[in-house]
Amino acid sequence: MTTVKERYEIAKEQYAALGIDTDAAIEKLKDIPVSLHCWQGDDVHGFDSDGQLTGGIQTTGNYPGIARTPEELMADIEEVIKLVPGKVKLNLHASYAIFEKGQKVDRDKIEPKHFQKWVDFAKKHHMGIDFNPTFFSHPCAGADGMNLSSADEDVRKFWIEHGKACIRIANYFAEQTGEVCVMNIWTGDGLKDVPADRMGPRMRYKDSVDQILSESYDFNKVKPCLESKVFGIGVESFTSGSSEFALTYAAFNKDKLIPLMDNGHYHPTEVVSDKIPALLTFFPEIALHITRPVRWDSDHVVLFDDEPKEMAKEIVRNDALDRVHMALDYFDASINRVSAWAVGFRTWQKCLLNALCLPNEHLKELQNAGNFTQLMIDQEADKMLPFGDIWAYYNEVCGAPQEGKEYSAEVARYWDEVQSKRG
Secondary structure, three states: OOOOHHHHEEEEEEEOOOOOOOHHHHHHHHOOOOEEEEOOOOOOOOOOOOHHHHOOOOOOOOOOOOOOOHHHHHHHHHHHHHHHHOOOEEEEEEEHHHOOOOOOOHHOOOOHHHHHHHHHHHHOOOOEEEOOOOOOOOOOOOOOEEEEEOHHHHHHHHHHHHHHHHHHHHHHHHHOOOEEEEEOOOOOOOOOOOOOOOOOHHHHHHHHHHOOOOOOOOOOOOOEEEOOOEOOOOOOOOEEEOOHHHHHHHHHHOOOEEEEEEOOOOOOOOOHHHHHHHHHHHOOOOEEEOOOOEEEEEEEEOOOOHHHHHHHHHHHHHHOOOOEEEOOOOOOOOOHHHHHHHHHHHHHHHHHHHHOOOOOOHHHHHHHHHOOHHHHHHHHHOOOOHHHHHHHHHHHHHHOOOOOOOHHHHHHHHHHHHEEEEH
């Protein structure tokens, strides 16, 4: 049988005939960070409370082996690092603060010291850290059910202070790791039924974000962003942070904030792949949360299907790998959580590598020349290139297991030796 390297060399020649340097594509992808979201490992429970998920957040499934402690979660992340190629960045929610006994504080009082173990973990694995205030799953909410948009000023003040605390922590992450920290603001604020006032909550939300961003930070090191959502569980009729709100706010505050798009947070007929070049036309940088919505924002594990591939193509063909901050965002409790993490990360790596191995300039020239017949022919022909051999070699170069039995064997080993013993 031919080796991975031998198959790669054959495939490499076919790509070279189209003007594609697969060696260069592989070397480029190895250095592109993708944020791995900590909340896949424990179904978004976090460590700062024992309550149920609220605020439009929900997980389904009861697969055994869930991480129950910071140590177990970190061990699972280390296993994911073994299973994936490419550069991993860590993405934390504020609810994953680690408190020493007797030192627990509420979310408006969290400090960098409550995340020191995460900083030590990131340094050990040479990772940057992205961060998210946790504006959900907490008893502090107004009678209207909102937080940053609430008409209750005491409630709003609590959450503004939480946001400011997270800015300070994001600053600390950037200083400690030497990498940019993307700090994402998202709230599930909204209403179940037809509002009597749509503008009031949005004006309060705008003021809340203004106050959060008044906290001092270096915009070269900390990239706050504002994430929109079309609707959520219990807020089907109105959301304060709609797409129009979030993008307009970002456009008017380009010196202190960037927009973030989650490809599950739009109407099912909308696609983020088309929105990426639209935003890159006006914004120096944007952020993405990459998921797989099934009918709605259901946060399924990312698969190698059409929309993620198109998203990656838009990033690559517009030379924006250094302008788009990419993070995964899904949580599946119905299957092995470590495998769910790794499959999604590997999928996004496939999407990026596939995009890097396409004759993008040639296809663009055909479009500009109006030669749409040849464009369609070539686009269809490109789908039959031996990409699997390029992907296999990329895994070998990065020391990651190959698809199929090799990958499954490592997942099974970790399950037998670690996860299955958690009860």
